[in-house]
Amino acid sequence: xxxxxxxxxxxxxxxxxxxxxxxxxxxxxxxxxxxxxxxxxxxxxxxxxxxxxxxxxxxxxxxxxxxxxxxxxxxxxxxxxxxxxxxxxxxxxxxxxxxxx
Numbered sequence: 001x002x003x004x005x006x007x008x009x010x011x012x013x014x015x016x017x018x019x020x021x022x023x024x025x026x027x028x029x030x031x032x033x034x035x036x037x038x039x040x041x042x043x044x045x046x047x048x049x050x051x052x053x054x055x056x057x058x059x060x061x062x063x064x065x066x067x068x069x070x071x072x073x074x075x076x077x078x079x080x081x082x083x084x085x086x087x088x089x090x091x092x093x094x095x096x097x098x099x100x101x
Contacts, residue, residue, distance in 0.1 A: 060066065
C-alpha cells in the first residue's frame with residue numbers, strides 16, 4: 001500500500017467516525033426534545049381540563065336559581081310591583097320659563 005492510499009483510508013474512517021458521533025448527538029437531542037414536547041402536551045391537556053372544570057363551576061355559581069337563593073339569604077326581597085320610569089324627560093331639566101338664552 002502506498003502512503004497516499006493509507007492516508008485516504010484513515011481520512012474516510014475519520015469522516016465516518018465523525019458522522020457517527022454527529023448522528024448520535026443529533027438523535028439524542030431529538031429524543032430529548034420529544035420528551036419535552038410530550039411533557040408540554042401533558043401540561044396543556046391538564047390546563048384544558050382545569051379550564052373546563054372552572055368554566056363549569058362559574059356556570060354553576062352564576063345560575064339564576066343560585067343567585068336568587070344568595071340574594072334571599074342576604075335579605076333581598078323580590079318586588080311585588082313593577083315601577084316604570086319614563087325616559088322622555090331628563091331628571092335635571094330646567095323649566096322652559098327658567099332656561100338661559
